[in-house]
Amino acid sequence: MDLDPVLLARLQFAFTVTFHIIFPSFTIGLSAFIATLLVRWIATGREHLLRLARFWTKIFAVSFAMGVVSGIVLSYEFGTNWSRFSVVAGNVIGPLIGYEVLTAFFLEATFLGVLLFGWKRVPPWLQVFSAVAVAVGTAMSAFWILSANSWMQTPAGFALRNDIAYPLDWIEVIFNPSFIYRLTHMLSAAYLTTSLVVLSVGARYLLAARHLEEGRTMMRMGVGMLALLTPLQLFIGDQHGLNTLEHQPMKIAAIEGHWDGDEPGALVLFAWPDEKTESNRLEIAIPKAGSLIVTHDLNGLFPGLKSVPPADRPPVVPVFFAFRSMVGIGLIMLAAGWIGAFLWWRGRLFDTRWYLTLMGWSWWLGFVAVISGWIVTETGRQPWLVHGVLRTADGTSPVPAASVATTLVLFVVVYGIVFAMGIYYINRLINRGPEGRAAEPPEQGLPSRPLSSALDSGSEVLSPQP
Amino acid sequence: MEWYLPVIWASLIGIAVVLYVVLDGFDLGIGILFPFARNERERDQMITTIAPFWDGNETWLVLGGGGLWVAFPHAYAVIMPALYLPVIVMLLALVFRGVSFEFRAVAVTSKRYWNFAFAAGSTLAAFCQGVILAGLISGIKVENDAFAGGPFDWARPFAILCGLGVIAGYALLGATWLVMKTDGAVAERARRHAKELLIVVLVFMAAVSLWTPLTIPRIAQRWFSTPNIYFLWPVPIVTAVIALMAWRWLDARREALPFLASVALFLLGYLGLAISTFPYLVPPVMTVWDAAAAPASQIFLLLGTIFLLPIILGYYGFIYWLFHGKVREGEGYH
Numbered sequence: 001m002d003l004d005p006v007l008l009a010r011l012q013f014a015f016t017v018t019f020h021i022i023f024p025s026f027t028i029g030l031s032a033f034i035a036t037l038l039v040r041w042i043a044t045g046r047e048h049l050l051r052l053a054r055f056w057t058k059i060f061a062v063s064f065a066m067g068v069v070s071g072i073v074l075s076y077e078f079g080t081n082w083s084r085f086s087v088v089a090g091n092v093i094g095p096l097i098g099y100e101v102l103t104a105f106f107l108e109a110t111f112l113g114v115l116l117f118g119w120k121r122v123p124p125w126l127q128v129f130s131a132v133a134v135a136v137g138t139a140m141s142a143f144w145i146l147s148a149n150s151w152m153q154t155p156a157g158f159a160l161r162n163d164i165a166y167p168l169d170w171i172e173v174i175f176n177p178s179f180i181y182r183l184t185h186m187l188s189a190a191y192l193t194t195s196l197v198v199l200s201v202g203a204r205y206l207l208a209a210r211h212l213e214e215g216r217t218m219m220r221m222g223v224g225m226l227a228l229l230t231p232l233q234l235f236i237g238d239q240h241g242l243n244t245l246e247h248q249p250m251k252i253a254a255i256e257g258h259w260d261g262d263e264p265g266a267l268v269l270f271a272w273p274d275e276k277t278e279s280n281r282l283e284i285a286i287p288k289a290g291s292l293i294v295t296h297d298l299n300g301l302f303p304g305l306k307s308v309p310p311a312d313r314p315p316v317v318p319v320f321f322a323f324r325s326m327v328g329i330g331l332i333m334l335a336a337g338w339i340g341a342f343l344w345w346r347g348r349l350f351d352t353r354w355y356l357t358l359m360g361w362s363w364w365l366g367f368v369a370v371i372s373g374w375i376v377t378e379t380g381r382q383p384w385l386v387h388g389v390l391r392t393a394d395g396t397s398p399v400p401a402a403s404v405a406t407t408l409v410l411f412v413v414v415y416g417i418v419f420a421m422g423i424y425y426i427n428r429l430i431n432r433g434p435e436g437r438a439a440e441p442p443e444q445g446l447p448s449r450p451l452s453s454a455l456d457s458g459s460e461v462l463s464p465q466p
Numbered sequence: 467m468e469w470y471l472p473v474i475w476a477s478l479i480g481i482a483v484v485l486y487v488v489l490d491g492f493d494l495g496i497g498i499l500f501p502f503a504r505n506e507r508e509r510d511q512m513i514t515t516i517a518p519f520w521d522g523n524e525t526w527l528v529l530g531g532g533g534l535w536v537a538f539p540h541a542y543a544v545i546m547p548a549l550y551l552p553v554i555v556m557l558l559a560l561v562f563r564g565v566s567f568e569f570r571a572v573a574v575t576s577k578r579y580w581n582f583a584f585a586a587g588s589t590l591a592a593f594c595q596g597v598i599l600a601g602l603i604s605g606i607k608v609e610n611d612a613f614a615g616g617p618f619d620w621a622r623p624f625a626i627l628c629g630l631g632v633i634a635g636y637a638l639l640g641a642t643w644l645v646m647k648t649d650g651a652v653a654e655r656a657r658r659h660a661k662e663l664l665i666v667v668l669v670f671m672a673a674v675s676l677w678t679p680l681t682i683p684r685i686a687q688r689w690f691s692t693p694n695i696y697f698l699w700p701v702p703i704v705t706a707v708i709a710l711m712a713w714r715w716l717d718a719r720r721e722a723l724p725f726l727a728s729v730a731l732f733l734l735g736y737l738g739l740a741i742s743t744f745p746y747l748v749p750p751v752m753t754v755w756d757a758a759a760a761p762a763s764q765i766f767l768l769l770g771t772i773f774l775l776p777i778i779l780g781y782y783g784f785i786y787w788l789f790h791g792k793v794r795e796g797e798g799y800h
Binding site: 114 | 517518519521522524525527528529531532533534535536537539540542543544545546547550551553554555557558560561562564565567568569571572573576611612613614616617759760762763766767770771774775778781782784785788789
């Protein structure tokens, strides 16, 4: 069997980066949530906030560990699988990754150590400070990594000599044209994803009639974030789309399933884009509404896929469907947030069973939206690795396809085990709940990090409820 | 500037790698020694000594790899494909071992699997790092600035020697760390292990020191030609003296000194390798000057590094100070 090394390298990177992004999109939001809880705790002295913060910190630790180990893999894959890209783009985006490590990783690692293990050793204000430092660290990490990614989408501030990019202006490199849109879009996606998880866990506790005080706080904070941030996110997404139209018009054409640029684009609700016939099958569409969204003008024209040769088009089907998945989930989140806000206003948020049940099952939606969004932007970048500079097919390493195929299988197996067990353990932590009844009874063996002693030592503040 | 910058960066990456080797070395060493613990309480005690530190320690690996890419993209683009399989297997081993910290804390019935994953992942990662080291020392086939060899070029007897040597070295660091950070049965056993490992490590160091000049003329010439030999002869002597001191300090039941002596042994071994290979990043074809990134890129990150590295070392001082002292059986930081 002939294996295509480029396709295998792409599959491997797509698999490992998709696995990775799940955890940052959760930990960026969760660290901010924990920091908010602890700041509120210091300000008000309400102890259930501390209980909640310590509960989510345990879940954070498990997620963060998976994010760290899968992130280290990525920093080496640029070299192992994309060595030609490393040379072509290394001068420009290498330093951005370097700054990520220097400004964010050490900050996160150090203060996470304090946050997890410092309760007996540091004063409360330093615990709170550590939580804020971790939250800032995760956001800074996003800043640099999204700057590097945006440069691959909309490269700026460089010159090509002998096919290698050399930096000219670092401000233009870092703040390249799509960066601010991508950064705000991703950060707010991470905060939304986490808010929905928090809301979902809160709803489950209320349905089960346990941890009522904590459950209500989680629901209020989750609903508040969804109701306020989702409309903002839709606005940012729209602005991001206008920016993409300017710099990567073929990505927009694939998103819209728009083949012919001589006519105003329809809003295609459903279709099967067929790359052979260069048309949409089974199309359900609202005429001209696509132009209204993309150009903010009913008769506006924007380039169609047919305006470039097939070799310069991104794969249409994944971009088209991933975009609808992302936007669809965005609209569901908007509904969840606004219905929740309405129920809250009517004083029915905590006893509307159908809402609690639906929310209890919706924790995963944000993750699917984030992954869909990344499929849109990364698949939509094809056939370019660095837009207009380096094609994906020219960026790979001189490694035989068999090596890549072997390690791809290893990645799938290892990540499959780690992911399944990680979800299982996080679910177990959630079922145990915030009071820290995490300590197993002694006859089951001693907990590895003696949580029981933590509870004893923290009992003056933790005061377990009956 | 064109001449100094790559040397400065080679030194910085050298520092990052040595910090990684020493810092993650002792916590990988705990994993290598994990199977020798008698029960769950001892394993908990061992893992608690490194729990607040391991994540920060492993970050130096990202800085080493990332730094190599930033400062020497040509070398990065040759080394990673050449050592493709050992690098990926090392990363996967680190994945297993990294999640084991958190998973075994939550697990009940499956805890023994994560104990195994922690021990096996640590040992395999150490072995792969030795293989990578051996691959770098032995040299890489390069044509037109790109790797031109096969996927198993690194698989030589010397790679197995280095792999086992790194396992023994990390285990020594881990054992002396436990001597310093624990008491009771764990510390007693660690002291015994440390003495055995000290001998094993010296044997491996001697083997590598003889093997490399005998098989690679370039390295023989570096060490044994005049006037080099007048400057270099103290390196093996100092190594022997420190090993002797470490033995005595272990006998004298000193607590921190054996660990510091093991670190010193690592630094000397590292110095020896640096003497053997400088100025090559990819021996014998690519020097630090051949592989360097554009000066503008090296300067841009250097400015940040000069400013941020002291802050990072400050974090380290803070967290090691915060969690100083011994971890006793049944004790946690929570």
